[in-house]
Amino acid sequence: MKITDIKFAMLRVPLKTPFKTALRTVEKVEDVIVIVETDTGHVGYGEAPATAVITGDTHGSIIEAIKTMIKPKLIGEEIEDLNRITHLIQGSIVKNYSAKAAVEIAIYDLFAQRYNTPLYKILGGGEPTISTDITISVDYIDKMVKDSIDAVNQGFETLKIKVGKDIGVDIERVKAIYAAVEGKALLRLDANQGWTAKEAVYALTKLEDAGVRLELVEQPVKGYDLEGMKYITERVHTPVMADESTFGPKEVIDLIKMRAADIINIKLMKTGGISNAIRIADIAETFDVQCMIGCMLETSISVAAAAHLAVAKSHVITKVDLDGPSLCAFDPVVGNVKFNGAEISIENTPGLGIKEIKGLEMLR
Numbered sequence: 001m002k003i004t005d006i007k008f009a010m011l012r013v014p015l016k017t018p019f020k021t022a023l024r025t026v027e028k029v030e031d032v033i034v035i036v037e038t039d040t041g042h043v044g045y046g047e048a049p050a051t052a053v054i055t056g057d058t059h060g061s062i063i064e065a066i067k068t069m070i071k072p073k074l075i076g077e078e079i080e081d082l083n084r085i086t087h088l089i090q091g092s093i094v095k096n097y098s099a100k101a102a103v104e105i106a107i108y109d110l111f112a113q114r115y116n117t118p119l120y121k122i123l124g125g126g127e128p129t130i131s132t133d134i135t136i137s138v139d140y141i142d143k144m145v146k147d148s149i150d151a152v153n154q155g156f157e158t159l160k161i162k163v164g165k166d167i168g169v170d171i172e173r174v175k176a177i178y179a180a181v182e183g184k185a186l187l188r189l190d191a192n193q194g195w196t197a198k199e200a201v202y203a204l205t206k207l208e209d210a211g212v213r214l215e216l217v218e219q220p221v222k223g224y225d226l227e228g229m230k231y232i233t234e235r236v237h238t239p240v241m242a243d244e245s246t247f248g249p250k251e252v253i254d255l256i257k258m259r260a261a262d263i264i265n266i267k268l269m270k271t272g273g274i275s276n277a278i279r280i281a282d283i284a285e286t287f288d289v290q291c292m293i294g295c296m297l298e299t300s301i302s303v304a305a306a307a308h309l310a311v312a313k314s315h316v317i318t319k320v321d322l323d324g325p326s327l328c329a330f331d332p333v334v335g336n337v338k339f340n341g342a343e344i345s346i347e348n349t350p351g352l353g354i355k356e357i358k359g360l361e362m363l364r
């Protein structure tokens, strides 16, 4: 099965409600879709969001990186040579992780189709049902409490509460939500780099002293501030998770050795795709560190790939934040991964199992 062409499209899907973090507010998913064609007629799909505030990637940079740097290296390559292809992708250009991720996802889709097997089985198998959290956007306290109660009523047992705006209000936000859903849902916080290290220790200590039990706190300080992450990890009981602080395997090794966090958030858009995500999961397993699998604002194309990986690595990827499709107003994909509230289940069809993507706007 030879790669013959790589095409591009845009996919735009409105969100049910604006997504608000310490870094940005977004009203729709607008992602680049990558379509890898082969001489056998098999097609592989990938997706990349332009999360410029986290990865530095824009729609233009994603498309240009693939068109001018990645695609020329891949035309004519045999899909069976998976490791050679992922090596070519990773070596084609520095950074540009979302572009690399989109192409790798499509390549893994084709590789699994080549062997007529669902992707998770090619990656090592597992129980094809996982449970995701849902994000509660940072907002007025009453709105966040209402959103949290609604999410619990929809069957979500873990809520990812966005904070990182104003430290005093953040403490009140979390206390109010905890009081409303205590015993019904587990709370994880994501400050998206919005606090200083001292603020984080202050807020988490206040919450711990008030009896608020948190599963974890994600990326309390700036991504580059590993000393700050370590400072917090050493001083609070709540486990600290690195998101923006770690992209690739080397950064994960450095962070683990430094003991700057307890948990790693693996996202395909930070690792540059599945090959490095596997490496990170294996490194974490070696060091006995747990991982979360996360996503950006992505639909059920790239999130399906993350779900396949999470199933195959469930012994080390013990936490799931794959709520992108649940945040979308509708699912544009007819495929083999079903996103049904908190439950994500994978059917027994080859590859990512994508049969149709509705509303694709093809690019020239």
Ligand SMILES: C[C@H](N)C(=O)N[C@@H](CCC(=O)O)C(=O)O
Pocket: 021, 023, 024, 051, 135, 160, 190, 192, 243, 294, 295, 296, 297, 321, 322, 323, 324
């Ligand atoms: C969507 C997911 N739950 C999430 O919060 N992802 C990111 C932020 C993504 C974005 O800003 O597009 C995270 O920080 O974990």
Ligand SMILES: [Mg+2]
Pocket: 190, 192, 218, 219, 243, 244
């Ligand atoms: Mg995060």
